[in-house]
Amino acid sequence: MKHSINHSLFFPNPPEAVWEYLTNLExxxxxxxxNDFKPIVGHDFQFRTNPLPQFNFDGxxxxxxxxxxPNKKLVxxxxxxxxxxxxxxxxxxxxxxxxxxxxxxxxxxxxGFENVENLPIFYGFKDGxxxxxxxxxxxxxxxxxxxxxx
Amino acid sequence: MxxxxxxxxxxxxxxxxxxxxxxxxxxxxxxxxxAENFDMSRPAVSKHINIMERAGFVSxxxxxxxxxxxxxxxxxxxLQKWINYFDNFWQSKLQKLQLLLDKKAQS
Numbered sequence: 001m002k003h004s005i006n007h008s009l010f011f012p013n014p015p016e017a018v019w020e021y022l023t024n025l026e027x028x029x030x031x032x033x034x035n036d037f038k039p040i041v042g043h044d045f046q047f048r049t050n051p052l053p054q055f056n057f058d059g060x061x062x063x064x065x066x067x068x069x070p071n072k073k074l075v076x077x078x079x080x081x082x083x084x085x086x087x088x089x090x091x092x093x094x095x096x097x098x099x100x101x102x103x104x105x106x107x108x109x110x111x112g113f114e115n116v117e118n119l120p121i122f123y124g125f126k127d128g129x130x131x132x133x134x135x136x137x138x139x140x141x142x143x144x145x146x147x148x149x150x
Numbered sequence: 151m152x153x154x155x156x157x158x159x160x161x162x163x164x165x166x167x168x169x170x171x172x173x174x175x176x177x178x179x180x181x182x183x184x185a186e187n188f189d190m191s192r193p194a195v196s197k198h199i200n201i202m203e204r205a206g207f208v209s210x211x212x213x214x215x216x217x218x219x220x221x222x223x224x225x226x227x228x229l230q231k232w233i234n235y236f237d238n239f240w241q242s243k244l245q246k247l248q249l250l251l252d253k254k255a256q257s
Contacts, residue, residue: 005233005236005237005240007240007241007244009244009247009248011248011251011255012251012252012255013251013254013255017251017254017255018251021247021250021251027250030246030250031243031246031247031250032243032246032247052235055231055232055235056155056157081157081159081160082157086157086160088157088159088160088163089159089232106244108240108244110236110240113229113233
């Protein structure tokens with residue numbers, strides 16, 4: 001099986017509005033992390049979060065913009081490890097926006113954990129992810145319900 | 151149990167180590183039997199095995215005079231933890247994004 005992370009979410013907003021939140025540095029900070037992103041192919045940037053010593057992670061994600069199709073697609077590399085010179089995971093984050101039903105379907109694929117391809121443990125992964133997907137679906141539906149009631 | 155911590159992703163970054171793990175996923179093998187699958191020397195295979203043993207991917211059992219290599223779960227669990235971390239990370243971030251955009255759609 002493939003073991004990339006894959007999430008799809010529907011937003012009741014036009015692709016342009018979702019795109020803004022994916023590519024405007026200040027809007028990105030509101031939901032993602034502090035960063036110095038610029039929507040320019042080849043631009044090197046970083047996300048900063050808390051270090052996770054148990055994962056040998058210094059809290060800095062090193063990225064480079066790889067592809068931009070305005071309002072449709074954004075791809076950047078996503079690397080990190082215990083330091084800039086000791087990168088242990090070298091992965092790709094890919095955002096795809098599709099206009100649909102007066103809104104936008106946003107898909108995230110985080111891939112490139114391919115070092116572990118075909119290793120036996122990954123047969124067990126599928127179920128866990130599916131469970132988590134259902135969890136988030138339920139949470140969001142309840143949340144949406146709550147706001148309508150409020 | 152004084153083990154130096156090794157980064158699981160770095161340990162399996164080497165293609166021949168991944169090949170060894172694949173071979174071991176079918177059945178346990180001695181270092182000699184493993185070495186037959188590679189162009190490298192027995193000591194070289196042994197070195198890879200030792201590193202993977204330290205990182206928890208492999209255990210070595212002595213049966214008679216032979217040392218049999220078996221897969222071990224611990225190293226794989228490390229990889230799984232990390233991928234799960236990112237999976238949860240994105241879920242929580244996307245939830246935040248959805249709340250923000252919900253607000254925007256309503257205003």
